[in-house]
Amino acid sequence: xxxxxxxxxxxxxxxxxxxxxxxxxxxxxxxxxxxxxxxxxxxxxxxxxxxxxxxxxxxxxxxxxxxxxxxxxxxxxxxxxxxxxxxxxxxxxxxxxxxxxxxxxxxxxxxxx
Amino acid sequence: xxxxxxxxxxxxxxxxxxxxxxxxxxxxxxxxxxxxxxxxxxxxxxxxxxxxxxxxxxxxxxxxxxxxxxxxxxxxxxxxxxxxxxxxxxxxxxxxxxxxxxxxxxxxxxxxxxx
Numbered sequence: 001x002x003x004x005x006x007x008x009x010x011x012x013x014x015x016x017x018x019x020x021x022x023x024x025x026x027x028x029x030x031x032x033x034x035x036x037x038x039x040x041x042x043x044x045x046x047x048x049x050x051x052x053x054x055x056x057x058x059x060x061x062x063x064x065x066x067x068x069x070x071x072x073x074x075x076x077x078x079x080x081x082x083x084x085x086x087x088x089x090x091x092x093x094x095x096x097x098x099x100x101x102x103x104x105x106x107x108x109x110x111x112x113x
Numbered sequence: 114x115x116x117x118x119x120x121x122x123x124x125x126x127x128x129x130x131x132x133x134x135x136x137x138x139x140x141x142x143x144x145x146x147x148x149x150x151x152x153x154x155x156x157x158x159x160x161x162x163x164x165x166x167x168x169x170x171x172x173x174x175x176x177x178x179x180x181x182x183x184x185x186x187x188x189x190x191x192x193x194x195x196x197x198x199x200x201x202x203x204x205x206x207x208x209x210x211x212x213x214x215x216x217x218x219x220x221x222x223x224x225x226x227x228x
Contacts, residue, residue: 098207104156
């Protein structure tokens with residue numbers, strides 16, 4: 001069984017559109033994350049969410065918003081897409097306790113034209 | 114603030130030779146340290162971690178890493194490299210308490226193992 005899954009795997013869309021990426025984990029973890037990986041492969045944390053708090057990287061534009069319908073899901077909504085949003089987006093999960101590693105999804109490659 | 118440095122963008126090694134991928138960190142207090150590997154077009158996979166105890170930790174695929182508190186380093190090693198080890202490697206750190214529980218990742222090191 002897939003531990004952390006994301007849909008879609010590829011997303012091609014035009015500037016100005018609104019899109020969502022879904023993430024689900026079946027590990028029973030209480031914390032989920034969204035990362036952006038740019039063309040140079042640098043990883044940037046965007047959001048971290050558990051049932052107590054949402055932590056937002058202050059550099060993330062407010063066009064991006066996480067939505068968590070339940071503990072197993074953390075979806076990423078993006079409004080008014082821009083060319084610079086093109087990247088690979090990874091969802092991850094872990095227990096909240098700091099000694100635990102993260103489990104990553106397979107990624108969603110977003111291309112904005 | 115916590116930070117991680119991976120000083121080499123790329124490491125080249127011949128198959129069968131030992132490999133080292135370097136990582137140094139900065140964190141308030143004691144660290145939890147992690148290594149992840151990313152194969153092309155895949156998500157990151159956990160390799161190994163240092164929590165406490167023995168400074169030499171062993172992980173998946175024959176990799177190991179040595180925690181050195183005085184040098185604030187956590188270098189990834191393997192005695193004999195395989196071509197299939199070619200991938201992107203990330204080091205990450207979390208403080209054991211205080212600060213942010215969100216791990217800080219290094220910029221990644223591309224490991225290329227030549228046949």
